[in-house]
Amino acid sequence: MGLGGRLVLPWRCLVALSLRLLFLVPAGVPVRSGDATFPKAMDNVTVRQGESATLRCSVDNRVTRVAWLNRSSILYAGNDKWCLDPRVVLLSNTKTQYSIQIQDVDVYDEGPYTCSVQTDNHPKTSRVHLIVQAVGFVSEDEYLEITGITREQSGEYECTASNDVAAPVIRRVKVTVNYPPYISDAKSTGVPVGQKGILQCEASAVPAAEFQWYKDDKRLVQGQKGVKVESKAFFSRLTFFNVSEQDYGNYTCVASNKLGNTNVSIILYEISEPTSSTLFQEETTTALTPWKGPGAVHDGNNGTSRRDGCIWLLPLLLLHLLLKF
Structure with missing residues (x-):
């Protein structure tokens, strides 16, 4: 807590919060100035389970900062990787295209992904939906064959037999799919x-x-x-x-x-336990300290401050609040 009881948030937390609020902006919200169709992301991407999915976003030389997000987290901001998933890699970050690839996709990768850019002092977004096709079912009268079964296909299946003489007969079969472990969540922690x-x-x-x-x-x-x-x-x-x-x-x-x-x-x-003096010192020196290290969005300009690296995301907070009313 800083002077006057004001809460001082670390700038990296502000970046993460801003990008995640950006992801909450509904698709189709008009951009009030500039080219409303920019940036342009590709249409829905459909891949088979186990293949690689490439997500592309078309940009031009007006763009100063770019990022890819999924449902709840930042995947890449500029050239910096924010997610821990080794399957997610950066393919290109050029003057014309910003693209990432998700390797060995699974059904839990399916869903919306957001391309976010900063251009002409106006943040803009576009979405692409990733569709993952799992193995199909083959049904021939009295039996059901599941080829290449996956863990998502475990559960209870119901078979119904009927004719014009009697009421339908229903039988249920529970299918359990064994599979090796995969770690879904693990985060490093800072403690004083x-x-x-x-x-x-x-x-x-x-x-x-x-x-x-x-x-x-x-x-x-x-x-x-x-x-x-x-x-x-x-x-x-x-x-x-x-x-x-x-x-x-x-x-x-x-x-x-x-x-x-x-x-x-x-x-x-x-980590150090924050005190009033350290928070005040951090606040007064923020504008003089270049923002470097993992998670920074680099635009190629030396000496860019933390405040300059975050300011393009601040209008998103206001937009999110306006959309709630």
């Missing part, structure tokens, strides 16, 4: 010294996954002093009750079942 810290990873698997935690090459076990390992069917949590300097570092979560295993690296890093 002496505070409680939690690292968590979530994984989907049938049979249910078993979890293991490692720091460097050393496995962490339940009962270790100051650390609690808690694992359920679909997630595992590593809790530090009193974080020390020795606790900071890289941790690996491993999820496995009889069909395979997967792992992800998560970092527990140190």
Whole structure:
């Protein structure tokens, strides 16, 4: 909390918040100035499960900043990757095209994606919908054949037989699809010294996954002093009750079942507890400090400040508020 009780948000948080609010703007909202059809994204993209999907957005030399978003997160901002998914890669960021590729697509990748640009001091967006085609069903009278079954096709199936003599007869069959684990969520966490810290990873698997935690090459076990390992069917949590300097570092979560295993690296890093003086100092020096590092949207101009890197997103907040009334 800064002077006068004002809350000071880190600029990177403001960028993430602004881009996510941008994603909430409905498709078809007119742009009040400039070319209403710019930027132009490609039409709906349809690919088969397991193939690669390319999402393209046409731009020109008026564009100063660009970003791709999915339902709830930023995938790429300029040349900087914001998501942890290794399947998402940047294909091109030129004066005419900004495109990304999602490799080995699955049905959970299906949905809307947004291309956002800053041009002529006006942020604009366009959407493309990714459609993922799963394997089909083959039904021949008394049996149903599912070729190349996937985990999304597990569940209860119903068969109905009827004629003109009696009421229909209904039978239900439950299909369980076994598959190796895949980690759906894992985030690095910053914690001050002496505070409680939690690292968590979530994984989907049938049979249910078993979890293991490692720091460097050393496995962490339940009962270790100051650390609690808690694992359920679909997630595992590593809790530090009193974080020390020795606790900071890289941790690996491993999820496995009889069909395979997967792992992800998560970092527990140190942050300082904010004070009134440090917040005031950060506020007064923001305009003098270039914004560098992961997550920055680069436009090729040296010396661009954090405030300049964020200001193009601020009108989106106002637009979002206006659309709610």
